[in-house]
Amino acid sequence: MSLLAKKCVPCEGGTMPLTIQQAEALMKEIRDWTLSRDAKKISKEMKFKDFAEALAFTNAVGKIAEAEGHHPDIALAWGKVGITLSTHSIGGLSENDFIVATKIDEIS
Secondary structure, eight states, X not given: OOGGGOOOOOOOTTOOOOOHHHHHHHHTTSSSOEEOTTSXXXXXXXXXXXXXXXXXXXXXXXXXXXXXXXXXEEEEETTEEEEEEOBGGGTBOOHHHHHHHHHHHHHO
């Protein structure tokens, strides 16, 4: 099943974060995201023509996050939006991060 078709599932305590190898394999399914050196987060910056477009995109990302119950860190500025995904409860990446990234890619 593709990441786009999946839904996020809550991570419980004791869930292990993805290994570097697992994260690198999932990176192939998302566009233009960067994997941190320690493989604990993924990030992407998108450019827009003005603040209004960047804000509208941020609001669309917020709807995805609420629907999935998995929330990225978002940095909104004039003409750009930076998104960072990590599963804080497990101290690293989970499949949820890649599910949300895929859904964000669909609207960008």
